[in-house]
Amino acid sequence: MIKNIAIVSLSSGTIGEDFVKHEVDIGIKRLNDFGLNVRFMPHALKGIEYVKNHPEKRAADLLQALSDPEIDMILCAIGGDDTYRLLPFLFEHNELADAVSNKVFLGFSDTTINHFMLHKVGMKTFYGQSFLADVCELDKDMLPYTQKYFEELISTGMIKEVRPSEIWYEGRTDFGIDRVGTPLKYHPDYGFELLQGNSVFSGEILGGCIDSIYDFFNGERYVDMPLFCKKYKLFPEIADWVGKILLLESSEEKMSPEKYRKAVLALKETGIFDVISGILIGKPMDETYVQEYKQILVDVIDHPNLPIVCNINIGHAQPRCIIPFGVVATVDIDNQVIRFAN
Template sequence: MIKTVEIVSLSSGIIGEAVAAHELKIGIERLKSMGLQVKFSKHALKGIDYIKGHPEDRAADLIEAYADSEVDMILCAIGGDDTYRLLPYLFEDDRLKNVVNEKPFLGFSDTTMNHFMLHKLGIKTFYGQSFLADICELENEMLPYTGKFFKELITTEMIKEVRPSDVWYEERTEFDESQIGVPRVKHQNTGFELLQGTSVFSGKILGGCIESIYDIFNNDRYSDSIELCKKYELFPTLDDWRGRILLLESSEEKPSPEMYEKMLLALKKYGVFDVVSGVLVGKPMDETYAEEYKNLLVKTIASPELPVLFNINIGHATPRCIIPFGTYATVDADKQLIIFE
C-alpha cells in the first residue's frame, strides 16, 4: 500500500506556473482524499524557465526521491520534450544506480526516456499516467477508467490486467478555471483492434511515446539528443528487445502520416520489428489519423506474422490505463485482455 507519493518535474516545469495553480490544488486534494501523503521534490514547483535551464536539478530530484525511504512512489508531474538532458547527471559516477529501488515510478510521454533510463538499471516501471494530465483532471472526479488503474496501483503496487475502456474522450482545448467541473465530450470506444498476426502473444512490455523514441535517432528537435542517448546507451540493444512487446503511442502533436512513417522507419532500420514478439499501439488523441496510422503500421513493419494490436487506451488519448514495464504480459486480442503475471 502506497502512503507517500513524491511528485517530480523531470520534463516540463508547468506545475509551478500560476496558470496551473487551480489544477495543482485539485490534484493535491484528490491525492489526499485517497489517503496519500503528498510531497513535491525540491525543484518541482520552480516553473518552466527554471526547470528548462536546470537539468541537473531535475536529476537531483529523481535521485533524492529514490533515496528517500519515506517516499513509496514517484509520480511524474507531466511530460515535456527534453528529459534526455538528465542523462549525464544521472549516469556519471553511477549516481542513479546507487539509489534506485523497486518503488513504483509512474509517468508517460517524454517520460519514456526516464523509463528507458530505469530499464537500463534493471528497474521495473509503470507507464501511462501523470499528475497534471490525470490526477488534476478538471471534471469533478478523475475519469473512471483512469482512476480505476491509479487506485489499483496505489493499493496493490501492481496492475493485474488491462481491458479496453467503454468510452473515449475528446481532448480539452481549454484548461483554465472556467473548465472546472465541465465534462469532456465522450464517444463509444471500439476496443482493441488486431491489425495483423496471431491474436495471442506474450513478453515483457517496453516502449512509450514514438516522438520521444524518435529523438534518440534524430536531432531535429535538439541538436545533441542522438549524441547523448548514444553515449549513455539509452536505447536497448536488439538482444534486450528480443521477445519483448513494443509499446508505441503518439503525442498531442498529432504527427502527420508522413512523420509517423518516418518514425516507424527509424525503428525498422534499427531492427526492433525483427526481434519483438508483438506491438501494442495506443489510441491516437481524438482518433486523429487513426486509419492512416493503421495502414502505415502494416505497410512499414512489413512482417504480416508480427502481431500488431491497435487502439489500446494508453498514451495521449483519454482515458488512460497503466501498463507495467518489465512484467511478463500475455495479450489476447480475442478476449480483449492483457494479463500481467
C-alpha cells in the same frame, strides 16, 4: 499499499506556474482523499524556465526520491520534451544505478525517456498517467477508467490486467479555472483491435511515446539528443528486445503521417521488428490519423506474422490505463484483455 508519494518535474516545470494552480490544488486534494501523503520534490514547483534551465536539479530530485526510504511512489508531474538532458547527471558516475530502489514510478509522454533510463539500470516502471494530465482532471472527478487503474496501483503496487474502455474522450483544449467541473465530450469505443498476426502473444512490454522515441535517432527537435542517447546507450541493444512487446503511442502534437512513417522506419532500422513478439499501439489523441497510422505500420514493418494490436487506451488519448514495464504480459485479443504476471 502506497502511502507516501513524491511528485517530480523531470521534463517541463508547468506545475510551478500560476496558470495551473487551480489544477494542482485539485490534484493535491484528490491524492489526499486517496489517503496519500504528497511531497513535491525540491525543484518540482520552480516553474517552466527554472526547470528548463536546470536539468541537474531535475536529476537531483529523481535521485533523492529514489533514495528516500519513506517514499513509496514517484509520480511525474507532466511530460515535456527535454528530459534527455538529465542523462549526464544520472549516468556519468552511475548515479542512477546507485539510487535505484523498489518503488513505483509512473509517468508518460516525454517521461518515456526516463522509463528507458530506469530500464537500463534494471528498475521496473509503470507507463500511462501523470499528475497534471490525470489526477488534476478538471471534471468533478478523475475520469472513471483512469481512476480505476490509478487506484489499483496505489492500493496494490501492481496492475493485474487491462481491458478496453467503453468510451473515449476528446482532448480538453481549455484548462482555465472557469472550466473546473466541465465534463469532456465522449464517444463509444470499440475495444482492442488486432491489425495483424496472432491474437495471443506474450512478453515484457517496453516503449512509450513514439515522438520521444523518434528523437533518440533524429535531431530535428534537439540536435544533441541522438548524440546523448548514443553516448549513454539509452536505446537497448537488440538482444534486450528479443521476445519483448513494443508499446507505441503518439503525442498531442498529432505527428503527421509523413513523420510517423519516418519514426517507424527509424525503429525498423534498429532491427527490433525481427526479434520482438508483438506491438501495442495506443489510440491516437482525438483519433487523428488513426487509419493512416495503421497503414504505415503494416507497410513499413512489412512483417505480416508480427502481431500488432491497436486502440489501446494508453498514452495521450483519454481515458488512460496503466501498463507495467518489466513484467511478462499476455495479450489476448480474443478475450479483450492484457494480463500481467506480477
